[in-house]
Each structure stands twice: as C-alpha cells, then as structure tokens.
Amino acid sequence: MPHLLLSAALIALLPAAAQAMPACPQPVMACERATPGGLALILPGRVSTVVVDDADAPGVRRAAQDLVTDLKAVGGGEGRLANVPVAGATVIAGTLGQSPVIDALVRAGKIDVSGLRGQWEGYVKQVVDNPAPGVSRALVIVGADRRGTIFGLYDISAKAGVSPWTWWADVPAQRHPSLYLTAGRVADHPVVKYRGIFINDEEPGFGGWARATFGGVNHRAYEKVFTLLLRSKANFLWPAMWGKSLWEDDPASAPLAQEMGVLLGTSHHEPMQRAQADWKREGSGPWDYTKNAPALRTFWRKGIERRGKAEDPVTIGMRGDGDEPMTEGTAIDLLQGIVADQRSIIADVTQRPAAETPQVWALYKEVQDYYDKGMRVPDDVTLLFADDNWGNIRRLPPPGQTRAGGAGVYYHFDYVGGPRNYKWLDTNAVPRVWQQMRMASDYGADRLWIVNVGDLKPMEYATSFFLAMAWDPARMDLAAMQAYPARWATQQFGPAQGPAIGALLTRYGQLASRRKPELIDATTYDLPSGEWARVLAEWNALDGDARQVEATLPAARRDAYYELVLHRIEAMTNLHRLYHAVAANRAAASAGDGATAERMAQAARGFFARDAAIRHRYEVEMAGGKWTSMMAQTHIGYTGWQQPDTDTMPALATVAKPLPLPASTLRAAQTIAADSGRAVDGGGVRWQRVAGFTAAGAAMIATPTTAPAIERPGGASPHIVYDVRWDRAGPMTLGVVAAPGLDARGNGKHRVAISIDGGAPVMLDLMAGETAETWERSVIENRRVATTTLPAVTAGRHRITLWLVDPEVVIQGLTLSPAGS
Structure with missing residues (x-):
C-alpha cells in the first residue's frame, strides 16, 4: 500500500503474498470473471436459488437459508431456498443417504462421491452440468453427514465474501454484482474430530452483554454462538458455566444445538453432562464421592438421561467443587472407581456398551498427576491433555501411541488464576499457538482441540486461527501460518487493505507477547536506561500505523476494524502510555522536579480517563451500541492474582510525597x-x-x-x-x-x-x-x-x-x- 506512510517495522511484516497472485487457479474457487466450464453463482437480475430436500436434516436447511441470505448480501439481488431442483438453481446441496435429491444425482453418476461415504464431516463440492431438468449447470454439495453438508454450504458463503464473523464482529459482506465459481471438484474433511471453544470467565463481559442483548445467556444468545462455530467449521462447545447451565437456564438451548448440529460438552470439572450450577441448585450433600456417592450417581444419571440420543462427548472423572483439587494427594483408586461407576451409568442409560458413547477424561492441573503416576482409563476414552493455562502444553501422549479414544488438547487464550488473571484483551501470538498445536498434532493429539476463549470477544483472530488449524493441522504448515494474518484480514476487509491489516495483527501479537496487560505496571520496564521509552515508541508506532490504515477504509468497515484490530492496539498503547507516565511522575518527584512530576501526573490521569473512553467507544459508539458490557473486564489496579473490583488509578507522587523507585534490574548484556x-x-x-x-x-x-x-x-x-x-x-x-x-x-x-x-x-x-x-x-x-x-x-x-x-x-x-x- 504505497500511499500509506507505514512504519519500517510494519512494512517488514507485509507478506510477499501481497504481490500479484494468479487469478482463480483452483477448482470451485470464487472469481469475479467467468472461466471455462465454470458456474455463474451471482449475476445481476438473477435470483440465487439454493436447493435442499425437505427430508434432509434441519441444520442443513438452516445453513442453506444462511447461504441464500449471504448471496443476497454479496450480490445485492434476490435469493430463495427451494426443496426440489428448479429452473435456474445455482446450488444443490444435501446429505448422502438422507437427501433423495442428492441420492438421485449419485445414482445417475452426475457427481463423484468416491471415498465420501462414512467419512466424519466430509463433503464434496463439484460443478455439475445438467444436474436436473431446466438446470444447465449447478454447484452440487454432498455431505457424508449433516455437518459435512453444513460445512460445505458455509464454505461457499466464505468464498463468496461473507466472513464467519459477519454477525459477531459486524463484518459486511464483500460486494460482487457478478461472481463465478471455477469448474472442478473439491473434497475435504477434518483431521481433528472435535474442534471447539469454551466460553469461560464470562462475567462481567459475555454474561453482561447477553443479559443486555437477549435477556440472558439463553438460546437466542447461543444461536449466534452455534452459527459462528459452524461457519468456522467447528462442531463443539463447552458453554458458559459461571453460575450457569445451558441445559437448565433455557430448556430450548440444548435442543437448538442438536437441531443445528453443534455438539455440547461440559468442562474439565463438570462430569457427565452436568453443569456445576446444576449441583449448586439441586445437589444434596457434599460434592465428595467418599461421603455422598449415591446422590452423585443419581445426579450424574440425570445428565446422561438428559443427553438422550445426542452425539455429545461426555466428560468423565471428577475434580473438587469449584474447580478445586478433589483430594489432597493422588487418590488413584478413588478416581478409577468413579470412572468405572460413571461408565456403568452411561451403559445403563444408553442400553449400549459404554465404549459406544464418546467420553473425555480431562487431564487438567492435578489430574495430570494421576496420569503421570499410572492411572489409566479404558482405551476408548479420549485423553484430553492441557496446557499450563498460559499456552504451554504440559504433557502429550507418546508419539505413535494408538488408542481407540485418541488424545486431544485443552488450550487457553484466557485464564483466571495465578500468577495473574489475563482476560481483558487477546494477547495470544499466533506463531506460538501454531508451534504448540503443531507439536500436539505431531504427537498424535488430534481427537479433540478445545480452547478457552473467555468472553469470545475480542478473541476473534486467535480463535479463527485455532479452528482453522484444527481442521487440518498438517495443512497449516509454516508457510500457511505466516500467510494466515494477511489471508484472514483479507477475508474481513478485502484485498486492498488485507496485507497491511494482517501485518498490524502480526506486529500486535509480537508486542503483546512481552507481557500480559494485567501484569504491566510502572515498574515493568526500566526508565533511566530508556527501556520504557523504547517499548512505548514501538506501541506508538503501531498505533500510528493502525490509524493510517483506518483512514483508508470505507465507513461500512470501520466498526469491524475497530473491533478486530484497532481497539486492541489503541487499548494496549494507551495502557503503556499510562504506566510510562506514572513511572516518569515518580522519577521526577524523587528527583525533586515538581513541575515535571505534576505534568506527568496530569498526563497519567488523562490516559486513565482515556481507558474508560476506549471502552465507551467499543460498547456504545460501535455498531449502534451492540456490544454493551462486552469490555467491562477490569484490568488496572491488580495487587494479586485476582482481578480488582474496579479499575483504579495508579498511585502518583509529588515532591513532598515521593514514592520509592525500584532499583534498575537491567544488566549490560x-x-x-x-x-x-x-x-x-x-x-x-x-x-x-x-x-x-x-x-x-x-x-x-x-x-x-x-x-x-x-x-x-x-x-x-x-x-x-x-x-x-x-x-x-x-x-x-x-x-x-x-x-x-x-x-x-x-x-x-x-x-x-x-x-x-x-x-x-x-x-x-x-x-x-x-x-x-x-x-x-x-x-x-x-x-x-x-x-x-x-x-x-x-x-x-x-x-x-x-x-x-x-x-x-x-x-x-x-x-x-x-x-x-
């Protein structure tokens, strides 16, 4: 982008891929021009018609209706959903063995579904000539199962120019009055079987927002979450659980997940499909299997009964109440007995061997000690290894180990706990996430990947990367990872600004990786040596670059840009300005320079006020006030690991009352x-x-x-x-x-x-x-x-x-x- 005066640091991050790329080189690729044998997906004045048989799953029809809406948003014309092929149909979609329309095309040899049958969430997309009377050419999407079809449909939405974050980050569709798909066939399927997110630590952000927007964390709020997951080709959710139960708070939520095709689980300390809140509300006696086993078995049985015939993986095992250790020491015999009893409940309720119900044993915190000291669970159970809550995987299965249940990883983008909470901003550098999850894949931990995303916003970019890599870890090689920022930014903002915005996100991740904002204060960097000034200069340069890019964006994309890019840069830059000013105030006061001390005190107060104004812009000014409470997380004034009740202005000094200065910790290195x-x-x-x-x-x-x-x-x-x-x-x-x-x-x-x-x-x-x-x-x-x-x-x-x-x-x-x- 030669018209922008971007900093040297940012220019260095612009990818070579920002140069000219060959147009439409791949099959079933969206193009703005016609290609030989291709399909006109959108044309001015033509109704975009998507066909899904009524016999197919409800979730498939939902996704098809979303595709109709998306094509209208891209092309600006009209669209419709039909249940049989009609003249002018552009997309015909369905699930193998469930859609009479698709099965007829397969019998007629119109589409190649070799290798598809029985494949988990696989799909085929193929441009087909004369698939039905009056239809000269159409895109046919065939799913091996309902989610395969759903992912195939949403894949076309994304290719057409609709981001998975269209609702969650107010990303407008990229407009194309004409759009074509290249000829050919594409087949795809995921490598990691269960791929999802954990909404956690959701107060005051996500919870406050959901109550303000939907009247609660109810099925209306979860419908948006479920759609985001499916648009992102994910299939799994651990729902919000701070005093909440997806199943009991709104009885419509779990059936909606089942209808849409989203699998529900429960977190590492909520076994047998029961939320912790369920026990708080209806449990009897202590959460202690040595003292209250019958009551706990009855409680857990209800969870499996409530699960019904769903495909949902079941968390087994037990931790203490409130996510605490269950006992002092490692009570292997006790936990093995608990697992055996839980599996007996599963077998009794389902009337099938327990091994036929997917189960997960989460090796979180002290539970890993049980595994390290020799505890084992049946071979069909998935071993869910965990990181240390800070993005460093603690343990992985031996390379080449074969277990029917496989292994997975529970990862963190957000955390409540020591040495300090971090849940205000996304501070997760994609290269580090890639390195850790690539290692997990290499070691064979590819059955379940789930990431704690806190309030979900503002974790959009990191969440997208995690889920994209989970689809096929090997496909996300080093080159793909390093191209990802520009590719993702292009999906949100278009090719003109995509490379520069991707470079902004990359540089932000680099700088934010120094230290979480909750861990920063006036003493974090050394003032006399100029370390504080150097760090602040880097943030100021990035902030300047981000504002220059903002000026090039059309007004319709500025809300999305603020939510996805500028807010995190502006907020972190302002935080560094605040603490630098506090450090300078204290140094000046200690040196007896009252005028400078007061000037820096005034600057610090201004930056503290600016922090509140940044939140106001996000929650009130952006997107018509859509994100009320989403940025309510406190982050200034930590004195221990737990968050402060309110953001508190750091202590300032005067010549009369100087504050002690820390000794310089820098070494001549x-x-x-x-x-x-x-x-x-x-x-x-x-x-x-x-x-x-x-x-x-x-x-x-x-x-x-x-x-x-x-x-x-x-x-x-x-x-x-x-x-x-x-x-x-x-x-x-x-x-x-x-x-x-x-x-x-x-x-x-x-x-x-x-x-x-x-x-x-x-x-x-x-x-x-x-x-x-x-x-x-x-x-x-x-x-x-x-x-x-x-x-x-x-x-x-x-x-x-x-x-x-x-x-x-x-x-x-x-x-x-x-x-x-």
Whole structure:
C-alpha cells in the first residue's frame, strides 16, 4: 500500500503474498470473471436459488437459508431456498443417504462421491452440468453427514465474501454484482474430530452483554454462538458455566444445538453432562464421592438421561467443587472407581456398551498427576491433555501411541488464576499457538482441540486461527501460518487493505507477547536506561500505523476494524502510555522536579480517563451500541492474582510525597538474535525460522518435535553457529533464551547444549530446579533463560554453537554479559 506512510517495522511484516497472485487457479474457487466450464453463482437480475430436500436434516436447511441470505448480501439481488431442483438453481446441496435429491444425482453418476461415504464431516463440492431438468449447470454439495453438508454450504458463503464473523464482529459482506465459481471438484474433511471453544470467565463481559442483548445467556444468545462455530467449521462447545447451565437456564438451548448440529460438552470439572450450577441448585450433600456417592450417581444419571440420543462427548472423572483439587494427594483408586461407576451409568442409560458413547477424561492441573503416576482409563476414552493455562502444553501422549479414544488438547487464550488473571484483551501470538498445536498434532493429539476463549470477544483472530488449524493441522504448515494474518484480514476487509491489516495483527501479537496487560505496571520496564521509552515508541508506532490504515477504509468497515484490530492496539498503547507516565511522575518527584512530576501526573490521569473512553467507544459508539458490557473486564489496579473490583488509578507522587523507585534490574548484556546464526540440520531433524515469534523477532524451532532427544550432542547433530565479537577478556556469562515451554514428554527436562570455539558441549536444562516460583517467572516474562559461565574468554571474535538436545525447545536468542554483572 504505497500511499500509506507505514512504519519500517510494519512494512517488514507485509507478506510477499501481497504481490500479484494468479487469478482463480483452483477448482470451485470464487472469481469475479467467468472461466471455462465454470458456474455463474451471482449475476445481476438473477435470483440465487439454493436447493435442499425437505427430508434432509434441519441444520442443513438452516445453513442453506444462511447461504441464500449471504448471496443476497454479496450480490445485492434476490435469493430463495427451494426443496426440489428448479429452473435456474445455482446450488444443490444435501446429505448422502438422507437427501433423495442428492441420492438421485449419485445414482445417475452426475457427481463423484468416491471415498465420501462414512467419512466424519466430509463433503464434496463439484460443478455439475445438467444436474436436473431446466438446470444447465449447478454447484452440487454432498455431505457424508449433516455437518459435512453444513460445512460445505458455509464454505461457499466464505468464498463468496461473507466472513464467519459477519454477525459477531459486524463484518459486511464483500460486494460482487457478478461472481463465478471455477469448474472442478473439491473434497475435504477434518483431521481433528472435535474442534471447539469454551466460553469461560464470562462475567462481567459475555454474561453482561447477553443479559443486555437477549435477556440472558439463553438460546437466542447461543444461536449466534452455534452459527459462528459452524461457519468456522467447528462442531463443539463447552458453554458458559459461571453460575450457569445451558441445559437448565433455557430448556430450548440444548435442543437448538442438536437441531443445528453443534455438539455440547461440559468442562474439565463438570462430569457427565452436568453443569456445576446444576449441583449448586439441586445437589444434596457434599460434592465428595467418599461421603455422598449415591446422590452423585443419581445426579450424574440425570445428565446422561438428559443427553438422550445426542452425539455429545461426555466428560468423565471428577475434580473438587469449584474447580478445586478433589483430594489432597493422588487418590488413584478413588478416581478409577468413579470412572468405572460413571461408565456403568452411561451403559445403563444408553442400553449400549459404554465404549459406544464418546467420553473425555480431562487431564487438567492435578489430574495430570494421576496420569503421570499410572492411572489409566479404558482405551476408548479420549485423553484430553492441557496446557499450563498460559499456552504451554504440559504433557502429550507418546508419539505413535494408538488408542481407540485418541488424545486431544485443552488450550487457553484466557485464564483466571495465578500468577495473574489475563482476560481483558487477546494477547495470544499466533506463531506460538501454531508451534504448540503443531507439536500436539505431531504427537498424535488430534481427537479433540478445545480452547478457552473467555468472553469470545475480542478473541476473534486467535480463535479463527485455532479452528482453522484444527481442521487440518498438517495443512497449516509454516508457510500457511505466516500467510494466515494477511489471508484472514483479507477475508474481513478485502484485498486492498488485507496485507497491511494482517501485518498490524502480526506486529500486535509480537508486542503483546512481552507481557500480559494485567501484569504491566510502572515498574515493568526500566526508565533511566530508556527501556520504557523504547517499548512505548514501538506501541506508538503501531498505533500510528493502525490509524493510517483506518483512514483508508470505507465507513461500512470501520466498526469491524475497530473491533478486530484497532481497539486492541489503541487499548494496549494507551495502557503503556499510562504506566510510562506514572513511572516518569515518580522519577521526577524523587528527583525533586515538581513541575515535571505534576505534568506527568496530569498526563497519567488523562490516559486513565482515556481507558474508560476506549471502552465507551467499543460498547456504545460501535455498531449502534451492540456490544454493551462486552469490555467491562477490569484490568488496572491488580495487587494479586485476582482481578480488582474496579479499575483504579495508579498511585502518583509529588515532591513532598515521593514514592520509592525500584532499583534498575537491567544488566549490560549483548543480545544475539535467534535467527542470526548458521543453522545446520542433521539426523533427520531440521531447523525452521519462525518470523515474528516475539517482540524481539524470529525464533528457531526444530522439526519434527517427535524426534528422540539427543543425549550426546556434537559432531553432525543439529546445531546453530553464531559468530560473535566480545570486547573484553575474562569470564563471560552466556545465556540461552527460550520460549516458556514445558517437558511435554514427561521427562522433567528441557535442554540445549552450548559450546564455544569448538569446545565440548555444555548441557543446559531450562527447567533445572523448577518450582512454582520459577514457572511463574517464566510465564510472566514469556521466556525461560538458562546460563553458564565461561571462565576465560579472550577479547575478539568467537564462535558459539548451540546444540539441539530436546526437540521441543524453542530458541528465542542468546545473551552475553560479563560474569557477575
């Protein structure tokens, strides 16, 4: 976008894909011009007709009606839904074995459905000549099951120019008075079977918004959630559960999910399809299986009875009441007995073997200890591994392990707990999400992926990426991940602004990865050294870039732009301005400079007021006030892990009452970029450079992560060589900076090795001496650092070699500093 004066940092992030691309190179692709053998999907003056047989599932007809509406929004003309092929029909859709219309086309050999029958959520799309009398050419969509058909229909909506976020982020359809589909056939199906989100920590945001908009978290609110999931090719939901029960709060909600095709589950501490709120309302006695087993079995039985004939996966096991540990210690025998009793209930209610009902055992927090100490569940149960609540997967199944129930991952974009809540903004950098979930896929955890999205907004971008990757993790390779921001932004805002907006989102993720906003205060960065000024300058530059892009957008897209892009940048920039001003106020007061102290105090008060104005713009000014309460989450004034009741202005200082200043924690260190060395592959392992991994730049990762650990690094084993210049003689401290990952293999180690000038490699364990305190520091700073002291280093040039040991370690850089500094 040459007419924009974008910052150098943003220009560097514009993808090469922003250049000219070949037009319509793929089958069944939307184009603005006709192609040989293609289909005119939308034409001026023509009614867009979608055909779905009445015998098909209700959810299919819902999706077909949405497609009709979407095509009208794109083309500006008229549309209709028909139940039999009529003259001029443009789309004919249905489910194999459920749609007489589709089955007749298959018998006539009009469409190729080879490999489709029996495939979970698979679909075929094919441009077919003369599919019915009076129809010269149409797009035929065939689903292997009802969701396959639904996903095929919504895929056309997306290709035509309607975002999955059309309602949730006020993204207008991209208008095309004429639109064509290329000829050919496309078949697709998901790799991860269950793909979904968990609406959680939903007060005051989502809950307040739903009550203001729909009168409660009821079926009207959930209809919007269900539609978003299906448009995103997702199929699974853990519903909001802070004092809520989707099943009991509104008896219409669960049947609506069943009708639409969305699978419902319950969270890691709500077994047997029963919300925690159900027990609070109707439970009798303690939530303690050693004391109250009969009452709990009766309670759980009702959950399975209420589930009926749904396909919903059932959470089994037990945690303590209120998401607490069930007991002190690891009561394996007790939990195994609970699981056995729950499976007996399932078998008795369904009148089928328990193995025929999908079940999930969530290995969350202390429950993973049960697994690590030998507890096992029947082979048909899905093992749902979890991250550490901060995006670092704690454990994965052994590579190549085969279980009928498979394994999955419960991931977090939002969290309530230590070392501090983070639930105000989306601060999840896509490259880190990609690296962790790619590792999960490599290890075979591909049965269920679910992510805690908090209030859902403003997690739109990260949620889209997570669900897109879940559809087919292998398809989301490094190149696809790095192209994703521009592709996603283009879907929301069109090709003219898409690359620049994608670069904004990428840069935001980089800068936000430094530290969650709830963890930032006036002492986060060092003022005297200029660290605060450098960090603030980066945010100011990004804010300026975002506002320049906003000025190029048509008015109809500015609400969406604010919700999806500008709000998070503006809010984080303002927060940094606030705390920088507070730091400068305190420093000036301590130095006796009353005038500067007062000037910075006034600036800080202004930024604090601006924070409230930003919320007002989001909730009141955007989209006609549609998002009331959605940004009500407090975020300023934390003193512990739990949120403050209200946002509180940080304490300011005067010359008469100065506040103590923290001592500078900066060390005179030379930093070395992770990607500045020469990467050498070996032993079937290769290095990949992942751009934009942190605020500092790229990271280096090894692939495959399932490769064995290299216990004796050296020689031809994988390594990276860094040429450095050291300006003094004497002992040197060499540090390796890595992402805050964990030992997903369960070996308690997270290692690399270091050598200098061809010397013997020295092993470094980034998790050595791991405690709750060291883990907290790693997630607060979003990095791990391991150091070693080299006793006698001469001044001049040196060659430092970093050797791969544990393939899951992500290298973010090196540091050099005089020993003892």
